Amino acid sequence: MAVDFLTRAFSTSPPFESIAHLRTLVVCSAPVQQRKALALKVMREDLIMRIPHVLTVAGSDSGAGAGIQADLKACAARGVYCSTVITAVTAQNTVGIQGVCAVPEEFVAEQLKSVLSDMRVDVVKTGMLPSINIVKVICQSLKEFPVRALVVDPVMVSTSGDVLAGPSILDIFREELLPIADIVTPNLKEASALLGGVQLQTVDDMRSAAKSIHDIGPRHVLVKGGDLPASLDAVDVFFDGENFIELRSSRIKTWNTHGTGCTLASSIAAELAKGSPMLSAVEVAKRYVRTALDNSKDIVIGNGPHGPFDHLFKLKSNVQNPCSQWVFDPNDLFLYAVTDSGMNKKWGRSVTDAVKTAIQGGATIVQLREKDAKTGKFLEAAKACHNICRLHGVHLLINDRIDVALACDADGVHIGQSDMPVAVVRTLLGPEKIIGVSCKTPEQAQQAWVDGADYIGCGGVYPTNTKVNNLTVGLEGLKTVCLASKLPVVAIGGISVSNARSVMELGVPNLKGVAVVSAMFDTESILVETQKLHAVLMETRAVVK
Numbered sequence: 001m002a003v004d005f006l007t008r009a010f011s012t013s014p015p016f017e018s019i020a021h022l023r024t025l026v027v028c029s030a031p032v033q034q035r036k037a038l039a040l041k042v043m044r045e046d047l048i049m050r051i052p053h054v055l056t057v058a059g060s061d062s063g064a065g066a067g068i069q070a071d072l073k074a075c076a077a078r079g080v081y082c083s084t085v086i087t088a089v090t091a092q093n094t095v096g097i098q099g100v101c102a103v104p105e106e107f108v109a110e111q112l113k114s115v116l117s118d119m120r121v122d123v124v125k126t127g128m129l130p131s132i133n134i135v136k137v138i139c140q141s142l143k144e145f146p147v148r149a150l151v152v153d154p155v156m157v158s159t160s161g162d163v164l165a166g167p168s169i170l171d172i173f174r175e176e177l178l179p180i181a182d183i184v185t186p187n188l189k190e191a192s193a194l195l196g197g198v199q200l201q202t203v204d205d206m207r208s209a210a211k212s213i214h215d216i217g218p219r220h221v222l223v224k225g226g227d228l229p230a231s232l233d234a235v236d237v238f239f240d241g242e243n244f245i246e247l248r249s250s251r252i253k254t255w256n257t258h259g260t261g262c263t264l265a266s267s268i269a270a271e272l273a274k275g276s277p278m279l280s281a282v283e284v285a286k287r288y289v290r291t292a293l294d295n296s297k298d299i300v301i302g303n304g305p306h307g308p309f310d311h312l313f314k315l316k317s318n319v320q321n322p323c324s325q326w327v328f329d330p331n332d333l334f335l336y337a338v339t340d341s342g343m344n345k346k347w348g349r350s351v352t353d354a355v356k357t358a359i360q361g362g363a364t365i366v367q368l369r370e371k372d373a374k375t376g377k378f379l380e381a382a383k384a385c386h387n388i389c390r391l392h393g394v395h396l397l398i399n400d401r402i403d404v405a406l407a408c409d410a411d412g413v414h415i416g417q418s419d420m421p422v423a424v425v426r427t428l429l430g431p432e433k434i435i436g437v438s439c440k441t442p443e444q445a446q447q448a449w450v451d452g453a454d455y456i457g458c459g460g461v462y463p464t465n466t467k468v469n470n471l472t473v474g475l476e477g478l479k480t481v482c483l484a485s486k487l488p489v490v491a492i493g494g495i496s497v498s499n500a501r502s503v504m505e506l507g508v509p510n511l512k513g514v515a516v517v518s519a520m521f522d523t524e525s526i527l528v529e530t531q532k533l534h535a536v537l538m539e540t541r542a543v544v545k
């Protein structure tokens with residue numbers, strides 16, 4: 001598109017062949033000033049690789065645990081550029097806030113103009129806004145320079161209990177800022193203040209608060225329940241105007257929580273800037289914060305009760321792929337190929353050939369389940385398969401072996417009920433990797449969700465020879481688990497061309513596909529059998545929808 005446009009812009013010149021050629025044309029064609037400017041603009045916007053960009057409008061924290069400093073680190077960790085407009089300078093450490101100096105609103109306006117008039121900002125995130133006029137200036141700037149999304153963290157009180165924005169700010173929040181926000185992320189105290197001081201003590205209270213705040217105008221609300229009394233799990237309530245989603249996870253026992261609110265909001269902004277839909281942005285951001293907290297439990301910075309945590313923990317751990325933009329889409333579970341070393345040996349194939357052919361036939365995700373492979377050989381095969389999968393845009397997961405998944409930087413793992421606990425695997429792999437868990441019961445499905453898995457594998461649906469002593473749950477068992485699961489489900493066990501239709505025709509929305517071993521790999525032609533499976537699934541998709 002950009003190339004066509006540029007060719008038209010240079011219609012008096014010969015068509016250009018490359019960016020370098022275009023540059024020469026621009027330099028040589030002096031009379032066509034206007035076209036040059038236009039062409040250069042298009043070239044910069046469409047042809048040069050852009051990095052997602054978040055602008056944070058917040059206060060500076062001299063201790064660097066929260067505020068602008070947290071936002072910068074979070075965005076860097078999430079692979080997103082972050083520009084900054086400073087609304088206040090705080091003298092602050094882990095003990096508390098010793099002083100606040102608000103930046104005059106004219107100068108906040110000047111900073112906003114400098115950034116927004118020059119750089120293409122995708123998402124604006126607001127934090128500490130110490131005066132009514134600063135809020136007004138922001139709303140005005142966003143009218144002049146619209147962005148794709150606005151994330152509002154309605155900061156009022158710091159972790160240490162110090163006031164960062166007084167009650168006088170509430171009216172302007174309600175009247176001007178919240179109505180233009182794509183998401184607002186209050187904690188319990190802030191939600192209560194926004195609603196005139198209502199008591200929030202239960203998850204039901206949080207739901208009502210989310211709904212009432214949504215009525216003020218933001219498109220989405222995330223009420224953070226970190227301070228909820230008598231709750232073992234950390235529960236946040238997400239509301240999109242129609243559905244409430246409880247985002248529940250076990251608490252990380254750590255004192256180093258200073259800056260979690262700022263970090264969560266800027267991480268949501270970062271995911272939105274990469275193009276994620278809102279709920280995935282919130283989920284990934286929550287996971288990132290959780291993993292960072294978990295990796296920072298032993299840090300000691302300062303003498304106060306709540307220290308900062310390490311946003312850039314990945315720089316010193318073996319967790320790789322810091323800015324993966326390739327998020328897991330549950331629809332990838334559609335036709336899930338699970339390899340088997342025995343079957344490949346029987347048919348005289350390498351695992352790489354088997355994987356390549358399965359993908360050619362329509363497999364949408366691949367799991368290496370190489371039960372008899374020695375570690376060295378497994379890793380070698382996993383690296384080769386990962387290259388193939390990457391080339392085709394298909395995720396590669398490793399069965400059981402977290403070590404192999406880490407070593408080959410696979411996209412994730414599939415684990416069973418007796419393997420390493422999901423929460424530990426999440427800490428080891430980091431927030432972006434895909435974790436699938438085998439579940440046969442509603443309780444296991446619930447636990448998988450709480451622990452931070454991405455999908456569950458449910459089966460054996462039918463009897464199978466591939467996994468010995470495996471309990472068959474049948475279509476009824478599969479349906480029960482699907483209905484109880486908040487995660488997407490893939491069915492497994494004895495599934496073939498002849499029964500895949502019956503599985504998918506269960507018609508439960510979160511049943512996203514089938515996983516097969518023998519019907520794909522214990523066959524003369526992986527290509528033909530995979531294509532047949534794909535065709536059957538496509539037909540059921542048409543019927544189910």
Ligand SMILES: Cc1ncc(COP(=O)(O)OP(=O)(O)O)c(N)n1
Pocket residue numbers: 336338367369399400414415416417419436437438456457458467490492515
């Ligand atoms: C997609 C999918 N679902 C379930 C399983 C079974 O995993 P697990 O229970 O760990 O058993 P093994 O595969 O390790 O024998 C799976 N592999 N994939």
Ligand SMILES: Cc1ncsc1CCOP(=O)(O)O
Pocket residue numbers: 459460461463464465466467470492493494495515516517518519
């Ligand atoms: C790994 C696994 N987990 C539950 S059933 C099963 C085996 C599936 O193999 P097949 O598709 O050949 O029945």
Ligand SMILES: [Mg+2]
Pocket residue numbers: 399400414415416419
């Ligand atoms: Mg296993």
